Amino acid sequence: MKGQAENEGEGAKGVGIEELKKKMADFAKERDWDQFHTPRNLLLALVGEVGELSEIFQWKGEVPRGLPDWEEKEKLHLGEELSDVLLYLVRLSDICGIDLGKAALRKLELNAIKYPVSLCKGSSKKLTHLSKSTTTTSSSENGVTDDGE
């Protein structure tokens, strides 16, 4: 999504998933686009936007946090592509009947169990590469699937 938006610069502190979900639902309804917002179509649109997001970073090498050397217009573009990904993700979840906020909170809890601070602090290694001898419970006991990245 490019160009000037009506509420640009207004700030949107505290915007939540429910609000985005409703706005996307209204956006689709007004245009009679519900017929196109099927799970598969939305997933493909989401992946396409992830591609557009990747293009922004392509060939730049690693960039410092906060992107201090980027021009404002580049950051604006980045915000647009991040938003496209978020909006399609929110819409896909809605259409699939998944409460994304609830699912994300549950996943955070699972992540914390899978990667206990005592085992992982200072290490970015995957679960499969961490010494299991120091864990007291297995991932399957925790309800965490080992195929998850």
Ligand SMILES: Nc1ccn([C@H]2C[C@H](O)[C@@H](COP(=O)(O)OP(=O)(O)OP(=O)(O)O)O2)c(=O)n1
């Ligand atoms: N059938 C559609 C088409 C668009 N959108 C919304 C969700 C995204 O936020 C944005 C995507 O629009 P574009 O497909 O035009 O993609 P871009 O904005 O990235 O434009 P471009 O691909 O030309 O860079 O619009 C939508 O909900 N449903």
